[in-house]
Amino acid sequence: MRGNVWIIRGLLILPQLAALIIVVIIGQTKPQDNLDVTSMPAIPNNITSPIIPPQKITNTIPNNQINKVEFVASYQPKYEVSRAHPNNYGQRYSQDVNGRPVNNQPIIVIHETVNSATSAINNFQTPHTNENAQVSYHTLIKLDGTVIYIVPREFRAFGAGNSVFRGENGIETVKTHLQFPPSVNNFAYHVAFETPPDGRNNSKSHSGYTQVQYNSLAWLIAQSSVSEARITTHKAVDRSGKRIDPRNFDFRNFLIVLRSYRR
């Protein structure tokens, strides 16, 4: 009797297993985009293994920053995964909406949430059917430095609307939707700081981000091979004239910490 129960259970599981295998195979046969997502930060497999070995200080860092840098070089943030609802992100396309091939290299776009991290994540996990409401970042960094992975790097997070990146190769932007203006999303990795409580409004500035947020951001970006010249902000890529985030971002402070990791 007991044996029969197990046979029946086995028979019930088999079709589900087959379906899973088919899904995995189909997933693997999707055409590869020509965007090199491996140069963007990945979700670590195991946070306890040292992803970034402690590194020596370079002599390009000012003396008064050395103590901070020594601390930072051994710093490793906590992380969580809070995946967005699939309505709020999409595929990275190898062609634009007119069928022209695109070949942009990745950029990293820094944002701030304006609201709390919890409210941002709730929004990303809500299946919005109105396309105008569909939004996401790849990663969010809480005030306490915790890194929250939201959209895997191989997908196109909806972090910026009407936007262009002005780099060494001129203006870069990709139109992927007939109704929406071109955007950097197709080749962008979006990462946002949680805004401090006194910045949860439309003011031009606030008290700024925590040093652990800068450390976590540098730690995250140090795992990518995206050059400093291709790290930018939402404000810099925005063409709507409405986006000013991240307000109070201290690029110099960020670069000092980033260089302590990258050397």
Ligand SMILES: [Zn+2]
């Ligand atoms: Zn933004």
